[in-house]
Amino acid sequence: MDGVGPVEYVVIEFPGNRFKGEIVPALAELVDNKVIRILDVVFIKKDADETVSVLEFDALDDVLEFGFATVDGEAGGVLNEEDLQMAAEVLAPNSSAALLVWEDRWAARLAQTIRDAGGQITAGERIPHEIVTKALTGIAAG
Template sequence: MAVGPVEYLVVAFPGSRFRGDLLPELKRLVDGGVIHILDLTFVKRDDDGVVSFLELDSLDAEEAAMFADIDGEVGGLLSEEDLAVMAEEIPAGSSAALLVWENTWAAPMTAAVRAAGGVVVAHERVPEALVELDLQAIAREGALS
């Protein structure tokens, strides 16, 4: 079975409660077969910097209900060490969601690369801010021509 590239995202939110504003887009990506959720963990860092990790089933009923319609294999992929490293980036008095997903849209390309005898030797995500700067520079150069 071919597996697409796996990525993770840590999104921090000020305050101690998770909001559901991102969930419709996450659901659209899952339902459309674009991604498959492999792990979802929540982190809360209190004002004193003390960190607690919560799995989906540990959230209060209101918070957990926001995720009820999103399909995935939630839990177990991130180790305690992974979580501790990621939690270092979360400001005190904030909460965060740590999401690991497979890019299922890319699984057929992964299978094709393997079938052709290819080996991926590099795969990096280019930071959005750098791409925006480059595109702006190209647009400026085009305007000068």
């Protein structure tokens, strides 16, 4: 599909099942400003006894009332059962997580240019916040 930016997923864990929807307005702002496009959202909860519950995007507002309906997107169908099982495995007991898949719309032009030039991104990784903060602090102090 031409013109599509890079697509990534994140598992955002909330230890102690303390998710209250605080991230929803920030997600909505990114979508409204066309920075990202939500492709799929699933909410996963793992109880202390490791029982896993999964809520699809369209059921989130009915059950959780956190305002996910305000986030525009084409959510659904990208994640499969294997994806959900892998996310549940990394989730600690007595935790919940939002599993999101989004397109980085801000990078769509660059991604298309790379493809048009015959290139492809063969590796990449998100650098943990703690490492970035430490490195930038070291640069500022230097």
